[in-house]
Amino acid sequence: MITWTPIIEKEKLTPDAGVCALVNGKQVAIFFDRKTDKLFAIDNYCPASKANVLSRGLITSVKDVLTVSSPLYKEHFSLTTGECLEDEALSVPVYAVRITDGMVEVTA
Amino acid sequence: MKRIIVVGNGMVGHHFIDQFIQQDKMAEVQITTFSEESRLAYDRVQLSAYFSGKTADDLMMTSPEYYDDNGVQYFVNDKVVSIDKAAKTVTTAQGRIESYDKLVLATGSYPFVPPIPGKDQDHCLVYRTIEDLEDITASAKESKVGVVVGGGLLGLEAANAIKQLGLETHVVEFAPRLMAVQVDDGGGKILRDKIAALGVNIHTEKNTKEIVKGETCRYRMNFADGSHVETDMIIFSAGIRPQDELARSFDLTLGERGGIQINDQCLTSDENIYAIGECALWQGRIFGLVAPGYQMAKVAVDQIVGSGDLAFTGADMSTKLKLLGVDVASIGDAHGNADGAQNYVFTNEADQVYKKLVISECGKKLLGAVMVGEAEDYGTWLQIYLNDMDIPGAPENMLVPPAEGGAVTMGVDALPDSAVICSCLDVTKGQICAAVQDGATSIGDIKTITKAGTGCGGCSALVTQVLNAELASMGVAVNTDLCEHFAYSRAELADIIRVKRIKTFEALITEFGAGHGCEVCRPTVANILASFWNDYILEDDHLGLQDVNDVYLGNMQKDGTYSVVPRIPAGEITPDKLIVLGEVAKKYGLYTKITGGLRIDLFGAQLHELPEIWAWLIREGFETGHAYGKSLRTVKSCVGSTWCRYGVQDSMSLAIDLENRYKGLRSPHKIKFGVSGCTRECAEAQGKDIGIIATEGGWGLYVCGNGGMRPRHADLFATDLDTDTLYKYIDRVLMFYIRTADRLQRTSVWLENLDGGLDYLKDVVINDKLDLNAELESAMAENIANYQCEWKTTIESPEKLLRFKHFINSEESDTAVQFVEVRDQIRPATPAERAGQIAVLEVS
Ligand SMILES: Cc1cc2nc3c(=O)[nH]c(=O)nc-3n(C[C@H](O)[C@H](O)[C@H](O)COP(=O)(O)OP(=O)(O)OC[C@H]3O[C@@H](n4cnc5c(N)ncnc54)[C@H](O)[C@@H]3O)c2cc1C
Numbered sequence: 021m022i023t024w025t026p027i028i029e030k031e032k033l034t035p036d037a038g039v040c041a042l043v044n045g046k047q048v049a050i051f052f053d054r055k056t057d058k059l060f061a062i063d064n065y066c067p068a069s070k071a072n073v074l075s076r077g078l079i080t081s082v083k084d085v086l087t088v089s090s091p092l093y094k095e096h097f098s099l100t101t102g103e104c105l106e107d108e109a110l111s112v113p114v115y116a117v118r119i120t121d122g123m124v125e126v127t128a
Numbered sequence: 129m130k131r132i133i134v135v136g137n138g139m140v141g142h143h144f145i146d147q148f149i150q151q152d153k154m155a156e157v158q159i160t161t162f163s164e165e166s167r168l169a170y171d172r173v174q175l176s177a178y179f180s181g182k183t184a185d186d187l188m189m190t191s192p193e194y195y196d197d198n199g200v201q202y203f204v205n206d207k208v209v210s211i212d213k214a215a216k217t218v219t220t221a222q223g224r225i226e227s228y229d230k231l232v233l234a235t236g237s238y239p240f241v242p243p244i245p246g247k248d249q250d251h252c253l254v255y256r257t258i259e260d261l262e263d264i265t266a267s268a269k270e271s272k273v274g275v276v277v278g279g280g281l282l283g284l285e286a287a288n289a290i291k292q293l294g295l296e297t298h299v300v301e302f303a304p305r306l307m308a309v310q311v312d313d314g315g316g317k318i319l320r321d322k323i324a325a326l327g328v329n330i331h332t333e334k335n336t337k338e339i340v341k342g343e344t345c346r347y348r349m350n351f352a353d354g355s356h357v358e359t360d361m362i363i364f365s366a367g368i369r370p371q372d373e374l375a376r377s378f379d380l381t382l383g384e385r386g387g388i389q390i391n392d393q394c395l396t397s398d399e400n401i402y403a404i405g406e407c408a409l410w411q412g413r414i415f416g417l418v419a420p421g422y423q424m425a426k427v428a429v430d431q432i433v434g435s436g437d438l439a440f441t442g443a444d445m446s447t448k449l450k451l452l453g454v455d456v457a458s459i460g461d462a463h464g465n466a467d468g469a470q471n472y473v474f475t476n477e478a479d480q481v482y483k484k485l486v487i488s489e490c491g492k493k494l495l496g497a498v499m500v501g502e503a504e505d506y507g508t509w510l511q512i513y514l515n516d517m518d519i520p521g522a523p524e525n526m527l528v529p530p531a532e533g534g535a536v537t538m539g540v541d542a543l544p545d546s547a548v549i550c551s552c553l554d555v556t557k558g559q560i561c562a563a564v565q566d567g568a569t570s571i572g573d574i575k576t577i578t579k580a581g582t583g584c585g586g587c588s589a590l591v592t593q594v595l596n597a598e599l600a601s602m603g604v605a606v607n608t609d610l611c612e613h614f615a616y617s618r619a620e621l622a623d624i625i626r627v628k629r630i631k632t633f634e635a636l637i638t639e640f641g642a643g644h645g646c647e648v649c650r651p652t653v654a655n656i657l658a659s660f661w662n663d664y665i666l667e668d669d670h671l672g673l674q675d676v677n678d679v680y681l682g683n684m685q686k687d688g689t690y691s692v693v694p695r696i697p698a699g700e701i702t703p704d705k706l707i708v709l710g711e712v713a714k715k716y717g718l719y720t721k722i723t724g725g726l727r728i729d730l731f732g733a734q735l736h737e738l739p740e741i742w743a744w745l746i747r748e749g750f751e752t753g754h755a756y757g758k759s760l761r762t763v764k765s766c767v768g769s770t771w772c773r774y775g776v777q778d779s780m781s782l783a784i785d786l787e788n789r790y791k792g793l794r795s796p797h798k799i800k801f802g803v804s805g806c807t808r809e810c811a812e813a814q815g816k817d818i819g820i821i822a823t824e825g826g827w828g829l830y831v832c833g834n835g836g837m838r839p840r841h842a843d844l845f846a847t848d849l850d851t852d853t854l855y856k857y858i859d860r861v862l863m864f865y866i867r868t869a870d871r872l873q874r875t876s877v878w879l880e881n882l883d884g885g886l887d888y889l890k891d892v893v894i895n896d897k898l899d900l901n902a903e904l905e906s907a908m909a910e911n912i913a914n915y916q917c918e919w920k921t922t923i924e925s926p927e928k929l930l931r932f933k934h935f936i937n938s939e940e941s942d943t944a945v946q947f948v949e950v951r952d953q954i955r956p957a958t959p960a961e962r963a964g965q966i967a968v969l970e971v972s
């Protein structure tokens with residue numbers, strides 16, 4: 021059964037930025053893109069820099085793919101697939117995210 | 129294989145050797161060179177740059193490695209003392225004997241010192257070699273007043289040098305005017321006024337009789353007319369004499385007044401001995417410039433290993449230079465000696481500009497010209513003269529453009545392909561165009577491929593014009609788009625934001641861009657917005673744009689922790705505040721280090737600790753140091769006249785004031801300042817974007833220096849400024865930089881790429897060429913008025929503090945952050961250590 025964990029009211033999120041949530045012992049990076057009014061969730065661990073920092077990266081679009089650029093060495097990870105655009109061998113898990121009654125919820 | 133010996137490794141001797149290397153002819157020859165000096169060839173033309181910060185190494189034109197790699201044998205500190213023409217050998221002072229097939233004399237010249245009684249004492253010097261400059265520097269340290277004997281080109285350069293060394297400066301000239309060779313009476317007068325206005329004392333028509341002990345200074349120079357001047361040191365610059373000693377002793381034909389006689393093939397009276405450069409006499413003339421020497425070198429090379437067709441046919445002696453900041457140029461027959469020549473003269477006493485054209489009897493050809501105070505047209509006029517072109521329109525319109533119909537200009541398009549654009553390296557317009565056709569797109573490419581502009585640099589404006597014209601004719605437009613989201617350069621975006629008063633990224637990208645934005649355009653726009661409007665950078669509209677470090681107002685380290693860097697203006701800190709820093713670091717277990725910028729960095733703070741740490745620091749009177757921003761970092765200073773016994777101004781107070789004035793100023797890249805209390809320069813101000821060095825008369829301003837990856841010495845911008853003017857100039861320079869620089873471009877690179885370079889920047893900032901200064905100053909005033917300590921604003925806004933936690937939904941911290949102890953402090957654990965193989969510290 022899928023369990024959704026409530027995290028925070030959507031209106032408390034800063035647009036075009038990320039936050040990190042603790043969900044069942046996992047670190048989940050949640051991003052809110054204002055332009056498309058969409059939420060994305062991927063793992064917070066950056067496999068390139070080996071640190072839990074992805075939520076602190078900048079949201080950027082690379083030829084129409086929405087990505088986060090890792091804050092330490094700037095690799096791009098797709099917000100929808102978790103793939104690293106620079107290095108095929110690297111990727112991060114992607115999680116489901118939704119809004120219920122104004123509350124952001126994720127499964128992980 | 130021919131054995132070649134080159135006597136003298138000066139500019140021309142080296143150029144001669146380098147021709148073999150460049151033309152791939154080293155297999156045919158075995159070259160040995162001897163230098164009387166202690167080092168191999170250096171750039172004598174740029175010698176004076178030594179006083180504006182260039183080192184001997186910077187001036188080197190070759191190196192032992194380069195010669196070794198190419199199989200050139202060399203001996204420094206070894207003078208050639210005799211030639212045996214019959215045996216074809218030379219002998220050196222150290223007793224070396226070497227034989228040759230061809231001997232090349234490139235012995236240059238030596239400074240002429242007039243036979244004045246007293247001339248051989250200490251502190252009586254000349255200006256020719258790096259050693260001379262070292263002597264001058266040493267002597268200046270023990271002197272207050274300096275005299276240069278000789279008001280020619282080199283004399284004025286020497287005067288500039290001792291003025292820069294802080295001495296009261298005098299020039300003593302025998303003739304009634306300065307630069308008598310290159311400049312006529314009218315030009316000489318303006319030149320004199322301008323140089324006198326810079327605080328150099330000029331004494332013309334003075335014949336020095338003797339140098340005796342002085343009353344107020346070390347020496348007194350008595351003149352034939354009964355007057356005198358007192359001085360501590362003297363530099364003789366009364367002309368040069370060809371170094372023809374060897375030729376004289378070993379029976380080569382000399383000119384009546386010296387100089388080794390050569391024919392069109394650069395051959396002396398001995399069929400195996402050539403002479404090139406300043407020691408050579410051709411048709412009764414000595415050429416005291418480097419370009420003719422280079423031409424002779426080329427001819428000699430061609431004689432030895434080439435077709436033998438090249439001949440030396442004389443050289444043009446036109447020159448353009450900047451003496452004590454004054455532009456002076458002379459073309460061809462500057463004195464109008466030719467039959468029927470007609471002079472056209474323009475004098476503007478208010479702006480101190482003098483220009484003269486010497487025009488042929490027919491009114492169509494340019495025979496010569498003099499320019500003082502402004503020499504922008506030099507390149508164009510020289511080309512008209514050299515290529516024997518008809519002048520465009522009426523001569524008077526070349527001097528003063530007619531009010532209607534615009535200036536008479538002559539684009540580079542009008543030049544023939546054969547026009548020599550760079551006379552130092554003998555590069556024609558055709559060669560530059562060919563390089564562009566082959567794919568060169570920048571001035572750097574042109575320099576590498578054709579070598580144009582790598583000599584005196586005087587041709588760089590013209591080379592750029594030819595390059596741009598050729599690129600334009602090929603239809604090449606250089607793409608300066610910032611990224612895929614904006615079809616504008618950073619400077620263009622800055623203009624749009626400023627003129628349209630745009631306040632957010634959304635507004636900008638909607639109207640002027642496309643798509644979402646990326647990590648190039650978002651931080652760039654954030655930075656421009658902050659430079660102009662200085663709003664709080666963590667506003668909702670701005671936060672998503674900021675670079676990694678800006679978002680959390682700290683520098684993210686490799687493990688995701690942050691450094692905390694409070695501002696310590698100019699490095700001055702009370703013991704109490706020092707104790708606070710210690711207590712903070714101790715409480716939070718931070719790694720503590722003193723930085724190169726005179727402050728203290730605390731490393732290893734986690735996100736949730738930042739607000740508590742900063743609240744504490746702010747309570748104790750600290751502010752953010754903006755170490756995370758592309759903005760003013762530090763103003764490095766020495767204690768100056770308050771404590772130091774050499775200090776001439778209070779550098780400490782100035783530095784603190786400057787740091788407070790510009791703190792928080794966001795700019796295309798980080799900016800560093802330095803302030804030294806005297807010319808000993810303990811604060812290394814010349815390695816900074818803005819450097820200030822105290823002088824007796826005020827402040828000297830240096831701009832666009834850099835340490836770091838590509839060090840650059842700052843350029844001297846203005847001297848003896850009062851504090852108000854200093855601030856005005858800095859305001860303007862920085863705002864102009866903010867407006868026009870590229871993304872992440874340090875001031876050093878910006879200046880190097882600025883069309884017109886340092887002169888242009890001076891024109892904008894000092895002469896208000898663009899009528900922009902009032903605007904630049906008020907933009908700076910607006911920025912300064914909107915300053916805030918970003919950390920103070922942040923700890924006062926609870927909703928912003930929400931983001932300063934590792935988890936948005938939990939108070940736990942990141943368990944992956946672990947430390948190891950080294951030298952009694954922490955450092956981040958490596959991945960292996962974290963994986964449990966090695967013990968790590970527990971953190972709270
Ligand atoms: C301050 C200054 C500014 C100048 N500015 C300009 C300028 O703006 N534009 C311009 O075109 N020119 C300028 N010049 C002139 C230019 O530097 C000379 O034209 C050029 O250096 C001549 O080169 P050269 O090789 O003939 O002589 P040098 O460069 O003088 O080299 C000769 C070398 O030979 C050595 N030597 C002499 N005799 C012997 C021997 N017997 N054995 C071994 N070695 C020996 C000397 O020690 C010296 O190192 C300037 C000169 C000075 C001093």
Ligand code: SF4
Binds near residue numbers: 767
């Ligand atoms: S630059 Fe050095 S010598 Fe000069 S005032 Fe400063 S500390 Fe003293």
Ligand code: FES
Binds near residue numbers: 549580581583584585
């Ligand atoms: S003319 Fe001197 S470098 Fe070109």
